[in-house]
Amino acid sequence: MSRGRPPYLQTAGNPPFIDRHYPKAAELLRSWDGEEELTGTALIGVPISKPSISHSGASFTPGVVRKLLQSYSTYAVEDEVDLRESANLMDAGDIYMHATDIKESYRRMEETVASLLAGNKECVPLFIGGDHSITFSTLSGMSQMKQGKIGVIQFDAHHDLRNTDDGGPTNGTPFRRLLEAGVLQGDHLVQIGIRNYSNSSYYHQYAKENGVKVFTMGDVKNRGIAEVIRESVDHLRGKVEHLYLSIDIDVLDQAFAPGCPAIGPGGMTSDQLLEAIYLLGKEDKVCGLDIVEIDPTIDFRDMTSRVAVHCLLEFLRSRGSKR
Numbered sequence: 030m031s032r033g034r035p036p037y038l039q040t041a042g043n044p045p046f047i048d049r050h051y052p053k054a055a056e057l058l059r060s061w062d063g064e065e066e067l068t069g070t071a072l073i074g075v076p077i078s079k080p081s082i083s084h085s086g087a088s089f090t091p092g093v094v095r096k097l098l099q100s101y102s103t104y105a106v107e108d109e110v111d112l113r114e115s116a117n118l119m120d121a122g123d124i125y126m127h128a129t130d131i132k133e134s135y136r137r138m139e140e141t142v143a144s145l146l147a148g149n150k151e152c153v154p155l156f157i158g159g160d161h162s163i164t165f166s167t168l169s170g171m172s173q174m175k176q177g178k179i180g181v182i183q184f185d186a187h188h189d190l191r192n193t194d195d196g197g198p199t200n201g202t203p204f205r206r207l208l209e210a211g212v213l214q215g216d217h218l219v220q221i222g223i224r225n226y227s228n229s230s231y232y233h234q235y236a237k238e239n240g241v242k243v244f245t246m247g248d249v250k251n252r253g254i255a256e257v258i259r260e261s262v263d264h265l266r267g268k269v270e271h272l273y274l275s276i277d278i279d280v281l282d283q284a285f286a287p288g289c290p291a292i293g294p295g296g297m298t299s300d301q302l303l304e305a306i307y308l309l310g311k312e313d314k315v316c317g318l319d320i321v322e323i324d325p326t327i328d329f330r331d332m333t334s335r336v337a338v339h340c341l342l343e344f345l346r347s348r349g350s351k352r
């Protein structure tokens with residue numbers, strides 16, 4: 030009698046069905062050994078949601094996004110491209126957070142990002158949050174290591190310019206903090222998808238007074254997303270050396286993103302967001318991105334996390350197509 034593993038008794042966690050001619054997007058993700066230089070895109074989980082103003086389980090998103098890469102293929106039918114041939118995606122891992130000390134977690138994020146980029150200058154990090162408070166730390170870490178200024182294109186229903194006196198550094202404050210810390214200049218920030226009844230007059234005025242370029246949902250609807258992206262890139266051209274994309278999934282209409290803590294009507298369609306990411310992926314200046322504000326614990330059939338997965342795949346497709 031052989032004591033080996035019987036052929037049909039698989040290692041736990043393997044997919045129940047494998048089609049040899051249907052490669053899964055999960056195959057794109059190679060686990061980083063910590064030694065090989067990161068020269069392309071690198072997935073980095075940023076699992077923190079305790080700083081959220083409202084209840085959020087966004088810290089679970091990195092694991093869900095990795096799992097959902099099993100649900101899609103590597104093939105883009107629109108341009109007949111297999112991402113296995115054009116994309117280079119490493120899984121750098123998750124940043125380990127402090128269980129109770131949020132400011133210590135922010136410090137760890139900033140230190141990790143700066144340290145990673147110090148040793149891997151060509152790395153383009155794709156941060157999977159987490160709530161939106163992570164952007165202060167990821168961008169602060171990146172700005173330490175990048176020569177020249179970084180501009181930000183933010184997709185969001187909200188300005189995220191709240192004061193920190195009323196609640197500390199929450200997920201409503203990251204861009205206020207970046208402006209106040211001098212990491213980001215007001216006219217180097219473009220906000221797309223800002224919508225009614227999700228902001229106050231005070232913070233809208235604050236955005237205008239600080240030179241933030243704001244495209245409301247009305248602008249997206251009236252001009253079309255391609256034109257808004259063109260104007261955004263034109264606005265930042267000549268001002269900054271690098272571009273960082275911050276994608277708050279609550280920019281989407283609640284019909285497309287039921288798993289956001291702050292859902293609401295009147296937002297973008299997932300198709301508009303994916304087109305925007307594809308267009309921006311062609312910009313050589315893009316040095317990294319984050320995708321935030323998905324709470325898998327309240328999502329429906331992982332619909333919202335699936336948008337995040339497609340954002341990643343469209344970004345990879347776009348980058349590959351310009352080579």
Ligand code: CA
Nearest residue numbers: 161185189277
């Ligand atoms: Ca936000």
